[in-house]
Amino acid sequence: MMKSKIPVTVLSGYLGSGKTTILNHVLNNRQGLKVAVIVNDLSEVNIDADLIRDGGGLSRTNEELIEISNGCICCTLREDLLREVQRLAKENRFDYILIESTGVGEPIPVAQTFTYIDEEQGIDLSELCRLDCMVTVVDAYRFWTDFSSGETLLDRGQAVGDDDTRDVVDLLIDQIEFCDVLIMNKCDMVAPDELEELEGVLRKLQPRAKLIRAIKGQIEPADILNTRLFDFDAASTSAGWMKEMEKPAHTPETEEYGIASFVYERVEPFHPERLMTWMEEWPVEIVRAKGMMWLASRNDFAQSFSQAGPSIQFGPAGYWVAALPEAERAELLQEDKELSKQWDPISGDRINKVVFIGIEMNKEQIIASLDGCLLTDNEKQQDWTRFADPFPNSASELKEVFNLT
């Protein structure tokens, strides 16, 4: 008889959001399930493990609590995670594996650990386990403070290493945009209308996930155990901005609490200097923006653009197909029907396409001001390579290069 694969649930969420509280609550209501728990802590002392040992009611004889400390299972300690999960699965003593990631961990690499074979170690966890559910916990009370802080993990002494330059807000977005279940915890600390607004924003950022409100981690264990919700491809394409990109233009939407999204799309290039000035006066109502940009001064390269709160990332994303040698371009157009369908007779695939998600955005004003950054008819006749271009040449954060705040 084929042995069934052991289900796994992973809890992610920024520091202090309530992961351990939720884990303990679920363990105390696990209805006879034999659970193995893996707790990851950045520091040497695994405080969460102690809290679970004291509060989770794990049976000492039947169950196991594994500590992976002094690093992060999404990067430096990925191998430890692989080995521990492999061992637990092979022991065949448990019904379930519950993993608490560190607050600064990213969910995608953890999910990949369960989805793809690890060539180096020769371990294929997908043979042994079934990733059931990726959970992200959001601290409803601190969300906007963290989101708009403009701080990096290094600023807060929470970085994985000295080269970990991630912004707190980018981490929050990564965790929200890749999950199956999103738990808004600490709902007791937020006024009802603010909760409604936050829930609306989270739904826009992550429309696919099941959204649950919680106080002190009190959820139904069935919300995160044996859900069968995880699907790597679906999760990877579930971000709100991606869904918005795919929508047919002019899809009507109902606006609640002023939360809205739209796509800015123009088959004309931006003047780099005017666009930079526009970005320096970034409208604060825009919570999240993401897309591709076409700068006149870089006619061969598509630029990828990503903003979350005060963090703005910008950098080359690769050649426009229109800039490739004739033969290569023809081949790609032949192969890719979508590309050929959208091909513009003059500019090819060059385009400005950016999704904006925000609260009380002045859409008309944003569109009009961005239109003002496009090349004028007169500029279109000039040598585009001579326009002053203040953007960085490699993928970087604009804040660092240009002191944007």
Ligand SMILES: Nc1nc2c(ncn2[C@@H]2O[C@H](COP(=O)(O)OP(=O)(O)OP(=O)(O)O)[C@@H](O)[C@H]2O)c(=O)[nH]1
């Ligand atoms: N008021 C309130 N406090 C909560 C709630 N949930 C958790 N807390 C408290 O928030 C603090 C952090 O909770 P934890 O469960 O340790 O958070 P965590 O995500 O595991 O934290 P790290 O492991 O440091 O990343 C604790 O003091 C909890 O008691 C809640 O819903 N409301």
